[in-house]
Amino acid sequence: MISVHHLSKAYGTQLAVQDLSFSVKQGEILGFLGPNGAGKSTTMKMLTGFVPPSSGQAIVAGHDIAEEPLEVRKKVGYLPEHNPLYLDMYVLEFLDFSARIHQLGRQERKRRVAEVIEQTGLGSEQHKQIRQLSKGYRQRVGLSQALLHQPEVLILDEPTTGLDPNQIVDIRLLIREVGKNKTILFSSHILSEVEAISDRVLIIDKGVMLADAPVEELRKASAYANIITLEVMRPGLDLASLAELPDLLIDRHSSTRFSLRGNGEEDLRPRLFELCVAQNNPILELHQEALSLENIFRTLTQQRA
Amino acid sequence: MNSVFTIFRKEVGSFFNSLIGYVFLGVFLVSTGLFVWVFEYNILETRRAELDSLFFIGPYLFLFMVPAITMRAFSEEKKQGTMELLATKPLTHWQIIGGKYLAAVFLVLVTLLPTLVYLLTVWRLGQPVGNLDLGATIGAYLGLFFLGAVFASIGLFASVLVEEQFVAWVLGAFICFAFFFAFELLAGLPGLRAINPFLIKLGLMEHYASISRGVIDTRDALYFLSVITMALFSTHYLLTREQKR
Numbered sequence: 026m027i028s029v030h031h032l033s034k035a036y037g038t039q040l041a042v043q044d045l046s047f048s049v050k051q052g053e054i055l056g057f058l059g060p061n062g063a064g065k066s067t068t069m070k071m072l073t074g075f076v077p078p079s080s081g082q083a084i085v086a087g088h089d090i091a092e093e094p095l096e097v098r099k100k101v102g103y104l105p106e107h108n109p110l111y112l113d114m115y116v117l118e119f120l121d122f123s124a125r126i127h128q129l130g131r132q133e134r135k136r137r138v139a140e141v142i143e144q145t146g147l148g149s150e151q152h153k154q155i156r157q158l159s160k161g162y163r164q165r166v167g168l169s170q171a172l173l174h175q176p177e178v179l180i181l182d183e184p185t186t187g188l189d190p191n192q193i194v195d196i197r198l199l200i201r202e203v204g205k206n207k208t209i210l211f212s213s214h215i216l217s218e219v220e221a222i223s224d225r226v227l228i229i230d231k232g233v234m235l236a237d238a239p240v241e242e243l244r245k246a247s248a249y250a251n252i253i254t255l256e257v258m259r260p261g262l263d264l265a266s267l268a269e270l271p272d273l274l275i276d277r278h279s280s281t282r283f284s285l286r287g288n289g290e291e292d293l294r295p296r297l298f299e300l301c302v303a304q305n306n307p308i309l310e311l312h313q314e315a316l317s318l319e320n321i322f323r324t325l326t327q328q329r330a
Numbered sequence: 331m332n333s334v335f336t337i338f339r340k341e342v343g344s345f346f347n348s349l350i351g352y353v354f355l356g357v358f359l360v361s362t363g364l365f366v367w368v369f370e371y372n373i374l375e376t377r378r379a380e381l382d383s384l385f386f387i388g389p390y391l392f393l394f395m396v397p398a399i400t401m402r403a404f405s406e407e408k409k410q411g412t413m414e415l416l417a418t419k420p421l422t423h424w425q426i427i428g429g430k431y432l433a434a435v436f437l438v439l440v441t442l443l444p445t446l447v448y449l450l451t452v453w454r455l456g457q458p459v460g461n462l463d464l465g466a467t468i469g470a471y472l473g474l475f476f477l478g479a480v481f482a483s484i485g486l487f488a489s490v491l492v493e494e495q496f497v498a499w500v501l502g503a504f505i506c507f508a509f510f511f512a513f514e515l516l517a518g519l520p521g522l523r524a525i526n527p528f529l530i531k532l533g534l535m536e537h538y539a540s541i542s543r544g545v546i547d548t549r550d551a552l553y554f555l556s557v558i559t560m561a562l563f564s565t566h567y568l569l570t571r572e573q574k575r
């Protein structure tokens with residue numbers, strides 16, 4: 026549905042996006058993750074045809090963004106960052122306007138506007154001026170205009186920024202709901218959000234892609250996939266024999282308490298057990314936890330810094 | 331064409347949602363009304379069956395009022411970020427410009443319509459009734475309409491240049507002023523006497539005066555259309571270039 030090949034964007038001498046390649050399959054929800062200024066918005070602006078790429082190619086919903094921008098825009102629903110809206114317009118007026126732009130006929134226009142209002146829960150606010158709406162409801166209006174023409178692809182730039190926790194949950198549910206039969210690319214700098222909504226995650230920083238993997242796989246395959254806490258009874262535990270393991274990190278919290286990070290290929294717990302038995306030092310605590318996406322993200326983005 | 335009409339509807343709607351349309355209509359009608367009926371040299375005083383005072387003051391009112399209706403056209407869209415919304419819909423830049431331009435011209439037309447009451451009154455007051463140079467009046471109306479249409483295209487151009495609507499207004503009014511007056515003034519400079527007739531022909535005033543005499547010359551019409559085309563093409567160029575950056 027979306028395939029991007031070596032896409033780059035330079036503003037003057039500054040590279041906002043560098044050589045980005047990825048694809049999104051039909052029906053997939055892809056979370057686009059990165060710190061602020063990572064190039065997420067620029068990429069989305071390029072995919073919706075608002076900003077032309079400096080080099081590279083992208084096909085969205087079967088059309089090249091450079092060659093058939095109008096065809097792309099017909100099939101894409103886009104919620105820009107900061108959700109710009111015509112504040113002077115009334116909700117119904119604005120949705121009717123958007124539907125007209127998409128050339129929906131009179132009957133269909135009425136039907137679709139009613140449907141998206143139902144879908145996004147705007148019913149009680151539909152007769153108000155957009156200016157009067159709270160941020161959460163404005164976000165729903167933005168989402169409504171993106172959904173109106175039943176696009177095959179939805180591109181949502183930070184759809185939950187600035188909302189309160191309840192609203193965030195609502196919007197997430199809504200995205201998951203509409204995502205059942207659409208291809209969605211959405212961006213966020215909040216990790217738990219990407220974890221909650223998307224099937225796959227793409228991490229970018231400073232315009233460069235750092236990771237592209239299913240959420241679980243990324244968590245598993247990360248170089249420091251899990252963290253082990255070990256506490257023994259007596260000080261003086263000799264861990265030298267573990268030195269042969271690649272990528273092992275040992276943090277010594279106290280003389281009896283350690284945390285170890287392995288490379289995720291091997292479960293270290295049996296080794297540690299045997300090591301302690303051999304040194305006759307009883308284990309008080311031994312547990313392993315998977316690293317959160319948050320840690321993975323931080324590790325990945327800091328390696329480059 | 332459908333899309334042009336959609337933008338047109340939205341723009342006309344926003345004129346009348348935000349008071350701009352009413353203020354524009356009101357100010358124009360009150361001012362022209364005062365000049366035609368109340369101030370010195372009004373019709374009742376001069377006892378001449380003509381609307382010269384309307385066609386004299388009209389261009390000056392349009393000069394700074396038309397850029398006021400177009401000032402928001404692009405500057406506000408850019409400032410509020412709604413340009414991104416519009417530009418990512420299945421619309422071409424020409425459709426957006428066309429819709430916005432036609433909306434401004436429509437407002438100019440709507441403003442001129444009520445002044446037909448003046449015309450009717452003068453017609454009825456004439457002695458005998460209908461003793462009025464209809465040809466010249468129609469020509470002058472056409473001239474005023476063309477002038478408004480030219481100013482609207484220039485105002486649109488000014489609006490795409492900047493993000494602040496106030497700046498767009500000042501800039502638009504200034505460029506309109508330059509086109510209306512400056513060539514006439516330049517022609518008066520001693521050093522430029524040699525190209526004097528040519529300079530005068532470049533200005534709007536000359537063509538407005540010419541069409542107001544009631545002679546609808548294709549050269550005048552062509553002049554107005556060229557200025558409009560030039561302004562709209564420049565607008566399109568800037569709008570496209572801006573997104574390329």
